[in-house]
Amino acid sequence: MVELKGVVKQYTRGRQQVNVLHGIDLSIADGDFVALMGPSGSGKTTLLNLIGGLDQPSAGTVEVAGRRLDQLSGTELAHWRAGHVGFVFQFYNLLPMLSAQRNVELPLLLTALSGAERRRRALIALELVGLAGRAKHRPSELSGGEEQRVAIARAVVSDPQLLVCDEPTGDLDRHTADEILALLQRLNRDHGKTIVMVTHDPKAADYARRQIHLDKGLLNGDLAA
Amino acid sequence: MKYLGLVLAGLMRHRSRSLLTLLSVMTAFVLFGLLDGVRTVFGEGTDTSGQDRLIVTSRLSIIQPLPYSQLARIEALDGVQEVAHANWFGGVYQDRRNFFPNIAVSANEWLATHPEIRLTAAEREAFLGTRTAALAGENLIERFGWKIGDRIPLEGTIFPNKSGSNTWTFDLVGVMRAGEDERSSFAGELIFRYDYFDEGRTQGQGTVGWYVVQLADPARSNEVAQAIDAMFVNSDAETKTQSEKEFNLAFAKQFGDIGLIVSAIMAAVFFTVLLVTGNTMAQGVRERVGDIAILKTLGFTGGAVCLLIVAEALLLLIVGGCAGLGLAALGLPALSRALRGQLPPLEVGPDTWLIGLAIMIGLGLVVGVPPAVGALRLKIVDALARA
Ligand SMILES: Nc1ncnc2c1ncn2[C@@H]1O[C@H](COP(=O)(O)OP(=O)(O)OP(=O)(O)O)[C@@H](O)[C@H]1O
Ligand SMILES: [Mg+2]
Numbered sequence: 001m002v003e004l005k006g007v008v009k010q011y012t013r014g015r016q017q018v019n020v021l022h023g024i025d026l027s028i029a030d031g032d033f034v035a036l037m038g039p040s041g042s043g044k045t046t047l048l049n050l051i052g053g054l055d056q057p058s059a060g061t062v063e064v065a066g067r068r069l070d071q072l073s074g075t076e077l078a079h080w081r082a083g084h085v086g087f088v089f090q091f092y093n094l095l096p097m098l099s100a101q102r103n104v105e106l107p108l109l110l111t112a113l114s115g116a117e118r119r120r121r122a123l124i125a126l127e128l129v130g131l132a133g134r135a136k137h138r139p140s141e142l143s144g145g146e147e148q149r150v151a152i153a154r155a156v157v158s159d160p161q162l163l164v165c166d167e168p169t170g171d172l173d174r175h176t177a178d179e180i181l182a183l184l185q186r187l188n189r190d191h192g193k194t195i196v197m198v199t200h201d202p203k204a205a206d207y208a209r210r211q212i213h214l215d216k217g218l219l220n221g222d223l224a225a
Numbered sequence: 226m227k228y229l230g231l232v233l234a235g236l237m238r239h240r241s242r243s244l245l246t247l248l249s250v251m252t253a254f255v256l257f258g259l260l261d262g263v264r265t266v267f268g269e270g271t272d273t274s275g276q277d278r279l280i281v282t283s284r285l286s287i288i289q290p291l292p293y294s295q296l297a298r299i300e301a302l303d304g305v306q307e308v309a310h311a312n313w314f315g316g317v318y319q320d321r322r323n324f325f326p327n328i329a330v331s332a333n334e335w336l337a338t339h340p341e342i343r344l345t346a347a348e349r350e351a352f353l354g355t356r357t358a359a360l361a362g363e364n365l366i367e368r369f370g371w372k373i374g375d376r377i378p379l380e381g382t383i384f385p386n387k388s389g390s391n392t393w394t395f396d397l398v399g400v401m402r403a404g405e406d407e408r409s410s411f412a413g414e415l416i417f418r419y420d421y422f423d424e425g426r427t428q429g430q431g432t433v434g435w436y437v438v439q440l441a442d443p444a445r446s447n448e449v450a451q452a453i454d455a456m457f458v459n460s461d462a463e464t465k466t467q468s469e470k471e472f473n474l475a476f477a478k479q480f481g482d483i484g485l486i487v488s489a490i491m492a493a494v495f496f497t498v499l500l501v502t503g504n505t506m507a508q509g510v511r512e513r514v515g516d517i518a519i520l521k522t523l524g525f526t527g528g529a530v531c532l533l534i535v536a537e538a539l540l541l542l543i544v545g546g547c548a549g550l551g552l553a554a555l556g557l558p559a560l561s562r563a564l565r566g567q568l569p570p571l572e573v574g575p576d577t578w579l580i581g582l583a584i585m586i587g588l589g590l591v592v593g594v595p596p597a598v599g600a601l602r603l604k605i606v607d608a609l610a611r612a
Binding site: 045049074075078080082087089093095097098107154 | 238
């Protein structure tokens, strides 16, 4: 599913070159659930963004679902993301003016589906995350855990094979975090989604099938859970 | 259309600010509609003015009198059918604020050269048969509640009366009406007989304010106009002959260049609108960097996000602008009525709508494109890190 070879990522900060990733080789199988761990600043988000096609590597190859992402233009990458990957972030990132259902519908606006079909699929996705009853609510009327469920519904509504999650439980209490993690696990087990999840929380990482550790831009150790 | 909800959501994020911006756009376009209506009327002269009529004034100034002796020579010219003459009287009815044009005219010839003035046979007879007779436009009748048979006193501000008082009294014998579907320039005017005027005034006898020349063939208007002016060149009273339309324009310009004034006011108004909407858009987009990053994350291309923002700006301008012009269209007839025929009927014409629409789209692009380009350039990872 994911094949990274010799991936290097540098940022230029003013005159200074900052090397964030120094030659990452990583392979993630279809249907896997990977927890990406490591200290703050080690480059986890940077790596996840490369896998999700939000950014391009400075060197090396990134192949996801059979496509060489490092060779795509910005527009091609946007089209690719729309069809192949769902995103879940720490702070949910819902549009505050739209209801839960309309937030979930957003990715479907890029398809040729009719309005009725978009609504139907959004409701199915909300049902999947257990929030069908809150379809008409705005994000401000939902709890953090509920907002994250809406975000997960949005991530799966167009049925991508890959989900990338950046600290999806970082802002939630233990109990709510466990509910969200169980939901992700269910999406992995029952729906076959490949998931890459960044987390600081060892308990969260235990939900994954595999844990990998990033330190100062290098992968070290690979534990199967 | 499916993106409309997204565009509206963008505007509704800061409801009160968007609403205030919409109101300011609307106000600007109400003003634009009203002023452009007025400008159009001044620019056009009047619809009823035939191209088959020429106006002869002094070359020096339109208020400089011409000798009556020119009349016969103009009449004798080839291509001239009829010549009327007139003089601006400038009389005041009761109060200076009651201003309306009142003009002394050579009765018979005036009616012959102005067939658009509809009179009954009785009115025509009375006007031609009574030395003190006057005709008033229908708006004037309504404005002052006059009836046929009334005696109308006017204070002569330019022309005192030989009797020693300044008051001239006229007998209202008829109402000047326009035909159906015709706009009239005379609805707010009063005309009376030149012979009564010329005998009554203390000075200037035998002079004329201007001549109205009815042409046998409108196609020859340029040729005849040149022939008239050529006839009096190097005389004591050189003339300037122009079409009625040009004359009306020149007349209006005595009061100032309306077009220029309107343009200056509108430039200032639209500049303000530009600042207000520009600020709304720039601020709105700055506050929504996170939203824009998310849309891009979900697979919206830079171009799509760009279009959403330009659409937002266009929506603000077009909804506000059309509402404003619509209000102006409703308001102008009322303004027209309040002016009681001092101007031809005012309206928001198709030209005004077209210019207005062009301004809306132009302003929308000017205020929408810069933040849209900003959104286009926005890098997702940077924006997400900031949010
Ligand atoms: N857009 C950027 N420009 C410059 N430097 C960046 C940029 N994004 C990240 N970095 C730097 O790269 C390094 C890795 O950042 P990254 O966000 O990937 O770390 P992380 O492992 O996700 O940390 P955290 O656990 O705190 O989220 C950091 O030193 C960060 O300052
Ligand atoms: Mg991070």
